Amino acid sequence: MxxxxxxxxxVAGVSTATVSRVINNLGGYNEETEKxxxxxxxxxxxxxxxxxxxxxxxxxxxxxxxxxxxxxxxYGDIIKGIEDTSxxxxxxxxxxxxxxxxSRIHESMNLMGERRVDGLxxxxxxxxxxxxxxxxxxxxxxxxxxxxxNREDTPYIKVDDYSAAYTAVKYLIDNNHRSIGMAGANPDxxxxxxxxxxxxxxxxxxxxxxxxxxxxxxxxxxxxxxKTAMQAFIEDEASITAVFCASDEVALGIMSTCFENEISxxxxxxxxxxxxxxxxxxxxxxxxxxxxxxxxxxxxxxLEVIAAIQNKCKIESKVxxxxxxxxxxxxxxx
Amino acid sequence: MxxxxxxxxxVAGVSTATVSRVINNLGGYNEETEKxxxxxxxxxxxxxxxxxxxxxxxxxxxxxxxxxxxxxxxYGDIIKGIEDTSxxxxxxxxxxxxxxxxSRIHESMNLMGERRVDGLxxxxxxxxxxxxxxxxxxxxxxxxxxxxxNREDTPYIKVDDYSAAYTAVKYLIDNNHRSIGMAGANPDxxxxxxxxxxxxxxxxxxxxxxxxxxxxxxxxxxxxxxKTAMQAFIEDEASITAVFCASDEVALGIMSTCFENEISxxxxxxxxxxxxxxxxxxxxxxxxxxxxxxxxxxxxxxLEVIAAIQNKCKIESKVxxxxxxxxxxxxxxx
DNA sequence: TTGTATGCGTTATCAG
DNA sequence: CTGATAACGCATACAA
Numbered sequence: 001m002x003x004x005x006x007x008x009x010x011v012a013g014v015s016t017a018t019v020s021r022v023i024n025n026l027g028g029y030n031e032e033t034e035k036x037x038x039x040x041x042x043x044x045x046x047x048x049x050x051x052x053x054x055x056x057x058x059x060x061x062x063x064x065x066x067x068x069x070x071x072x073x074x075y076g077d078i079i080k081g082i083e084d085t086s087x088x089x090x091x092x093x094x095x096x097x098x099x100x101x102x103s104r105i106h107e108s109m110n111l112m113g114e115r116r117v118d119g120l121x122x123x124x125x126x127x128x129x130x131x132x133x134x135x136x137x138x139x140x141x142x143x144x145x146x147x148x149x150n151r152e153d154t155p156y157i158k159v160d161d162y163s164a165a166y167t168a169v170k171y172l173i174d175n176n177h178r179s180i181g182m183a184g185a186n187p188d189x190x191x192x193x194x195x196x197x198x199x200x201x202x203x204x205x206x207x208x209x210x211x212x213x214x215x216x217x218x219x220x221x222x223x224x225x226x227k228t229a230m231q232a233f234i235e236d237e238a239s240i241t242a243v244f245c246a247s248d249e250v251a252l253g254i255m256s257t258c259f260e261n262e263i264s265x266x267x268x269x270x271x272x273x274x275x276x277x278x279x280x281x282x283x284x285x286x287x288x289x290x291x292x293x294x295x296x297x298x299x300x301x302x303l304e305v306i307a308a309i310q311n312k313c314k315i316e317s318k319v320x321x322x323x324x325x326x327x328x329x330x331x332x333x334x
Numbered sequence: 335m336x337x338x339x340x341x342x343x344x345v346a347g348v349s350t351a352t353v354s355r356v357i358n359n360l361g362g363y364n365e366e367t368e369k370x371x372x373x374x375x376x377x378x379x380x381x382x383x384x385x386x387x388x389x390x391x392x393x394x395x396x397x398x399x400x401x402x403x404x405x406x407x408x409y410g411d412i413i414k415g416i417e418d419t420s421x422x423x424x425x426x427x428x429x430x431x432x433x434x435x436x437s438r439i440h441e442s443m444n445l446m447g448e449r450r451v452d453g454l455x456x457x458x459x460x461x462x463x464x465x466x467x468x469x470x471x472x473x474x475x476x477x478x479x480x481x482x483x484n485r486e487d488t489p490y491i492k493v494d495d496y497s498a499a500y501t502a503v504k505y506l507i508d509n510n511h512r513s514i515g516m517a518g519a520n521p522d523x524x525x526x527x528x529x530x531x532x533x534x535x536x537x538x539x540x541x542x543x544x545x546x547x548x549x550x551x552x553x554x555x556x557x558x559x560x561k562t563a564m565q566a567f568i569e570d571e572a573s574i575t576a577v578f579c580a581s582d583e584v585a586l587g588i589m590s591t592c593f594e595n596e597i598s599x600x601x602x603x604x605x606x607x608x609x610x611x612x613x614x615x616x617x618x619x620x621x622x623x624x625x626x627x628x629x630x631x632x633x634x635x636x637l638e639v640i641a642a643i644q645n646k647c648k649i650e651s652k653v654x655x656x657x658x659x660x661x662x663x664x665x666x667x668x
Numbered sequence: 669t670t671g672t673a674t675g676c677g678t679t680a681t682c683a684g
Numbered sequence: 685c686t687g688a689t690a691a692c693g694c695a696t697a698c699a700a
Contacts, residue, residue, distance in 0.1 A: 002473070004692090004693055004694080005693070005694065005695095006693075006694095014670075014671085015670065015671045015672075016671090016693090016694080016695090017670075017671060017672080017673095017695080017696075018669085018670060018671075019694095020694065020695055020696085021669095021670090021695095023694095024695085028669065028670085029669060029670075030669065030670095033669080033670085045471065047444070047447045047448055048448055048693090048694085049389075049448065049450060049692090049693055049694070050448040050449050050450070051385045051388045051389055051394065051449070051450055051692095051693085051694095052389055052676090052692070052693035052694045052695090053693080053694060053695075054385050054676095054694095055383075055385055055386055055389060055675095055676045055677065055678090055692090055693080055694075055695095056675075056676050056693085056694055056695050056696080057676085057694090057695070058676075060385065062428075069414065070404065070410045070413050070414055070417070071407065071410040071411055071414050071612060072407075072410065072612075073405065073407065073410075075410070076404045076405040076406065076407075076409070076410055077405055079404050079429075080403065080404055080405050080431070083404070083429065083430065083431050084431070087430065087431070087438075092428055092430065092445060092449060093428065093429055093430070094396075094426055094427065094428045094429070095413075095417065095427055095428070095429045096417065096421065096426065096427070097414070097417050097418070097421070104421075110381070111426060113381045114381055114382055114383065114384040115384050115385070115426060116383060116384070116385055137379065139336070223612075223615075223616050249616070252616045253616070255618060256616060256618060256620070259618045259619065278405060278406075278557075279613060279616065281557075282557050282583070282586045282587070282590060282613065282617075283616075283617075283618070284589060284590060284593045284617070284618045285593065286590070338676090338677055338678085339677070339678070340677075340678095348686075348687085349686065349687040349688070350677090350678080350679095350687090350688095351679085351680085351686070351687060351688080351689090352685085352686060352687075354678065354679060354680085355679095355685095355686090357678095358679085362685060362686085363685060363686075364685065367685085367686085382677090382678085383676090383677050383678070385676095385677080385678090386676075386677035386678040386679090386692090387677080387678055387679075388678090388692095389676090389677080389678070389679090389691095389692045389693065389694090390677085390678050390679045390680080390691070390692045391678085391679070391692085392692075
């Protein structure tokens with residue numbers, strides 16, 4: 001049994017109120033009692049019970065984080081931003097997976113509610129109407145990272161996927177590529193799928209290039225998805241000179257299959273990724289990619305939530321700028 | 335203000351005791367009151383307060399996880415194993431970073447203590463005497479993952495780094511490599527550094543190969559560390575035909591620098607990694623590496639901790655088997 | 669400067 | 685089957 005303030009009070013011969021005061025150094029007691037209480041506390045190995053505190057203070061100093069997964073570099077960077085920031089501000093983070101397709105999202109939010117987290121950060125999960133209801137009914141500040149909803153009252157931080165995709169494809173076009181494939185986006189994903197596809201097609205159209213639907217290989221953001229897409233391009237005998245990928249891992253999948261088939265990147269085919277996650281500079285060749293400031297998104301989102309908790313102010317949605325990081329996976333055609 | 339069982343009791347015209355009973359369906363009440371209580375609970379949007387529960391039950395159903403970082407695939411896989419498992423068993427996970435060199439380890443453990451986590455999992459941080467004291471004084475079940483101490487009373491799950499390294503280097507020797515470099519291990523790291531170096535040197539010695547200290551490039555487990563090491567090999571004009579790396583990321587760093595210098599892997603130089611993390615099959619060429627069952631370590635460790643929480647049994651240390659995953663980064667010399 | 673008393677939301681032990 | 689009531693560990697308004 002861990003010691004409580006009662007134990008300290010008894011041993012030190014003071015009241016629990018006094019103990020509480022010196023433990024939280026609120027001042028208003030003389031030095032002697034302070035010394036005595038602190039000494040007893042140390043002797044007894046006292047450690048405050050945050051849960052009991054939370055109960056009376058009606059605040060847990062805890063931030064909940066819900067994300068689909070943590071095994072990709074993408075999420076790793078974000079959670080690091082969140083954890084670092086919350087730590088700096090005296091908050092703990094409690095983490096839960098939403099399941100692969102947000103399947104556990106309701107249970108996750110419920111759990112966060114029962115734990116009475118002070119704020120909530122939801123990363124990359126697409127929220128449907130019932131989930132949004134449940135979320136807002138929690139009555140705590142929250143923010144969405146790298147995702148959004150079609151409602152006004154759900155603040156988010158994300159890049160503009162449409163224009164980020166547009167930037168990437170335009171870069172390819174500027175390098176004289178005319179036959180450009182796209183891989184790894186799910187058209188049914190209205191947050192991060194279709195906007196990227198639309199950015200891709202619009203860039204093509206704006207430069208007088210006909211869109212060939214066969215050149216769009218839908219899929220998930222995974223490495224395997226990239227491999228599959230490239231295999232399809234090969235089977236199609238598609239005459240593409242470049243591929244725009246919906247994630248860095250997809251890009252690596254493309255490059256991996258190219259390698260297996262002795263197709264050289266970027267000599268035979270150019271590749272552009274998306275995310276600028278840690279893997280992008282580790283690939284061979286290093287990957288040219290659209291950067292999302294992942295760590296900063298985590299940090300920024302966490303900061304916003306904390307501010308909202310403390311000042312009870314509203315959180316504004318924010319579209320953050322993307323940036324093209326040019327490395328070595330794109331060849332300039334002549 | 336969230337509704338409490340008091341509110342429900344008042345509205346439903348029963349006592350809080352009864353409400354509590356039906357909420358936790360403990361039985362011993364008639365159907366009518368159950369229906370009534372449930373209806374009121376739903377109407378009021380009641381959500382139980384886990385903190386209050388924890389207080390009286392003296393158990394938080396929470397597991398703490400401390401790791402140096404979450405941005406590498408290595409930790410991602412482990413935490414996923416932990417989170418999945420704890421979720422299945424009704425536990426929440428609260429996560430904190432220990433800081434780069436375990437610098438925040440004391441604060442982290444203290445935080446976990448104050449949160450009254452029921453069990454603790456510490457991943458990959460080297461624990462010194464004072465930290466061990468603090469850890470055991472928490473008085474809760476804990477386990478170390480991928481690390482250990484020199485004391486008997488600190489259970490762990492890890493692979494045998496020495497023999498894993500030995501296996502990797504022996505594989506290289508079996509493929510007729512005789513001049514083998516090593517990169518990315520820190521000799522001052524007695525857990526994951528020196529054992530791997532020792533495994534490397536012993537494999538060499540056992541096969542009549544002289545150990546050349548110039549061929550051992552110490553460093554961290556990072557990509558950059560691998561790049562630096564390979565640059566050093568090049569500057570040394572070392573006549574190596576293979577490099578054993580202390581992590582997959584180091585291996586990718588080696589391969590990256592090779593690429594920049596037009597050294598072909600595996601034709602000019604063979605590379606073996608360590609971890610079998612997600613990046614190892616995404617590299618070009620796919621990386622031959624020593625596999626640690628990361629997800630399973632997370633799962634297994636979590637299971638042990640939960641068992642210890644519930645049955646108050648001791649946790650046994652466990653050395654789990656490693657395995658060489660052969661892919662395409664090693665060339666068989668003739 | 670210090671102590672008393674009360675309550676936070678819940679469970680659990682009694683009686684009834 | 686149900687209801688008082690006392691904890692749980694702590695903070696705090698109010699008294700002294």
